[in-house]
Amino acid sequence: MRLPVFACSGPSDWVRVAAAVLVLGLLPVLLDDPFFILVLQSLAYLFIVTLGLDILVGWTGQISLGHAGLYAVGAYTTAIMSTRLGLPFWVTxxxxxxxxxxxxxxxxxxxxRAKGPYLAMVTIAFGFMAEVTSNRWSFTGGPMGISSIPPPTLPGGSEMTATQYFWLIAGVALLCHLLAANLFRSRIGRTFRALQSSDIAAEIVGINVYRYKVLAFVISSVYAGIGGVFFAHQSGFINSDTFVFSFSVSLLAAVLIGGSGTLYGPLVGSVILNLIPTVFASLYKYHLYIFGGIILVTIVFLPKGIVGSLRQITWFRRVHRETPDIASDACIPDFAPGSLPHGAALAIRQLCKSFGGIRALNGVDLAIAPGTIHGLIGPNGSGKSTLVNVLSGVYRADSGAMMLGDCALSPKRPSSMARHGVTRTFQNIRLFNELSVLDNVMVGFHLQFTCGFWRHFLQTRAAIAEEAAFRRKAIALLAFVGIGERAHDRAQDLPHGQQRMLEIARALAVRPRLLMLDEPAAGVSPAELSNLMRIIRAIRAAGVTLLVIEHHMDLIMQVSDTISVLDFGQKIAEGTAAAICADPKVIEAYLGAPVAPGEVVAAGA
Amino acid sequence: MLLKLWQALISGLSVGSIYALIAQGYYITYITTGALNFGQGEFLMIGALFGLTCYVVLGLPYALAILGAVLVTGLMGIVLERIAIRPVMRHALSLSWVLSTVAVSIILKNAAVDLWGPEQIKFPSPFGEGVVQIGPAGIFPQELFIIAVALGTVFAIQIFLRRSLLGKALMAVAFNRNAAAVMGINVPRMVVLAFVLSSALAGLGGILIAPITFAWAYMGTVPGIKAFAAAIFGGLENPIGILIGGLIIGVLEQLFGIINSNLKEGITFLFILLALAIRPTGLMGRQEIVKV
Amino acid sequence: MLSVQGLRVAYGHAEALRGVDLEAKGGEITAIIGSNGAGKTSALMAISGLVPVTAGEIRLEGRSILGMKPYEIAQLGIAHVLEGRQLFADQTVEDNLLLGAYTRLPHDRARVAEIMEREMNRFPILQRRRHQFAGNLSGGEQQMLAIARGLMSDPKLILMDEPSMGLAPLVVQEIARILRGLRQEGSTIILVEQMASVALQLADRVYVFENGRIKLSGTGIQLASDPEVKRAYLGG
Structure with a gap:
């Protein structure tokens, strides 16, 4: 049994929600003190703001030092509308x-595009604009502020008491928490956390990183707005003193102290930081010492925050495992012969790409037959990786044309190439390190999910069923590449060779028509190599077109149907493995000058 | 009107050169470590207040007060690097240094209130309160002094970085840590040096600007952030861009101040938002090439 | 000169080296070949202290250098020409060379000037480019500069990581000629090469790495005729 809206999957979740409702309901009744209720109200809405900031900072890895500004927007909007226009709380x-x-x-x-300090500056500037506006402009009342903001009214028309208002805020806070928990467990939260690990890896499985970053900002801002609204109607008076840079800082501190990227961190962090002034009321002269000291000590000694550090103790780690029920066999799930998608032919004409003055690709032509394995070799620096980067949309070509099947490709970003059915793995492995092995593959299914944001936000039956179905497929994919038993480990804890297999599984989840493997055998042990060859051949058998870059001659010679050789950004040879090995141009360029026995003796003497 | 414009230009250049001075500090630590001190403003404040103690309370000459302020803030840079930068740069979390340096700045602010009180304190200008007539308007000599010293220091720093062996080694660490390390350069020590320089620049800014504002515990935050805006505008890795950014922001602020004092406070941030909307890595910063 | 025993290096959970023994004799070129990801670069970085070692021992002239900081190891006389050149692109050719002699500066300026002239003679192109920014040199010139920078400290031992990378065959031959010259002068070199043929031509002793372990070792001549090496690395 589960609640209709929330992903309360078992009795323990039910109990938790019921307990929360009970505690929040009884607290103001049992301790009926006006000051205490005021503190409770503040804690509840500041928790909402902190939670929203955590979604932005802790999940997607962005930064905001301007949340006080968003909080101010909520507060001033409702304050001005209700005092000047006389509109009721439920409208304002x-x-x-x-x-x-x-x-x-x-x-x-x-x-x-703005990252790190540049993004920080954007948010700081917004925060300061809000601060200046609230302090200097007449419609906000400046330091005199806006007073007589009415408390919300009940349906009968009477004003809410402090206790009732607390129940309202606490109810909304609980709702916000449960919705955030929904997000956290759904593909949306997973996508957010994937962005934090690697933008590029997220793009190549079809995630429009930009859209998801904006989404995270909007959710976070809505949460900040909710907090601001509750604040305005709590005190009845707002002025410019509240919406300052240091408030943004303390919100960020609450996130990091509690534990960024966790569900309960914001609760712990906001309670601790907001209780400091209350608990240490007699030491008001030292508030800033205490505040700064707590931030510094936590960041240095508990970089994962309180909740994050507790979770490292296995005792607190929630184990949520299911045993892979699908036996490993040679068949790739969803890729049964004859099923969609069919591999597509790739045709490249006169592709050029320069960096500064260096021509990495200098008019490359390449044709790959559908459903074949095409090997690409060449010395380091010959342009192989650049070619894969252009084909996967990471770089944009300076000139030239690319056709996949009948479709001309002009990639604006990697995610649009993934939509066309082109994906890849990376020479330097790019996994979502913090996510589980299973979740890495689940992120790969991004484009195939049919349920949108709201269904996941509300965890409708359809969304849950879809999630479960993809989980089974993901486990089958992991079994196919031979790492089914590692499904619940963190991706970064896998050994190198298994990480490569995981990248391939994630790429297969995209259901590619063209799959590019960039040095899949680098760092793979001889024992794992035969598994890799089995996988590459099985992918071809499923009908997918493969482009494999490799230095490992054994592998490339054995699996490739055709091999092309690049040198100085140009294709210098193409043919079967045997033909390539015998080509004198290849031997000279790729393997250095031919080994002249006389020279060896001379050097060795 | 022309008179006002002329005055605004000189004041703008003097405030702007302070921004440029602080922002050079951001530049030096950013290129060497990828981190910067979000509490630069508080180092400026300490420079001003410590300088005030030297100059007014102890009655030392202004030049010695400047030296004292620079030394003290420079030493504080060592401490900052030890407690707020080195321990957190090992962490995976990319924004740890933002909060750790802000935490230090919060503590410094409280300490300043304890030591010097919360009030604004007048810092008498060593050049007196009179004005000198330059062009159509009367200008405070302190403003000209600020421009000369701040810009002179910015250029001196650049010459140090480009010409001296130590500066070249620092730039080498900034450009490529591993390559610098295998040359035999002591990388951690260079990082400390970067933070010392950065902090001392802020301290110098503080004692320079105090005579035309006031000295007090809360004087630093806003100039620190505006200098950050200047650095972002110019591109954190472009010292010339940063210098121009600082001067532009300083002048812009004073010019808009003629129209409306509300605009004066907001214009910097509006300006930087617009600039970043057009070019997200600063108007003069270089575009990053993603390496895959 | 340098001996390495049981060397292990790991990045997180990924083991790059799983117990490597190698020996570089004074006045010889010792080459390491193997495919990408085999651990060649990790071995050099472990020697110069750039990556932490999880187990094993590294001795320079009998003295352990394990756990030393990179700059201390450089001061002992080990120069490392990094993979991909890694020049200070925003500084001039001359400044790059000067930084190469950092361990001798500022107390030994006269000697540094001598070495600088020596290297300018070895690489005449650098003399002509002396005041240009390193980033504006061509790939081959950059590699020359990287090697010259490594030689500026007059090292006992030179670690050279893929000097042929991305260079035209003619330039590769030129670099091979320079390495041969260095050997004749008595320099000790550990050379990591992807182009096995080049390495086999030059080296007195060759180690073949595979997956963090040594798969084969022998003299250049022995390995050049080894069928397995031929098949895997020489394309025949």
């Missing part, structure tokens, strides 16, 4: 939240 509150969300979307616009 959604307006404030929506406007905060909109601001978040605008703030996210530069977030695709």
């Amino acid at each position: 509150a959604p307006a404030g939240i929506a406007l905060a969300g909109l601001c978040g979307a605008a703030l996210a616009l530069p977030s695709l």
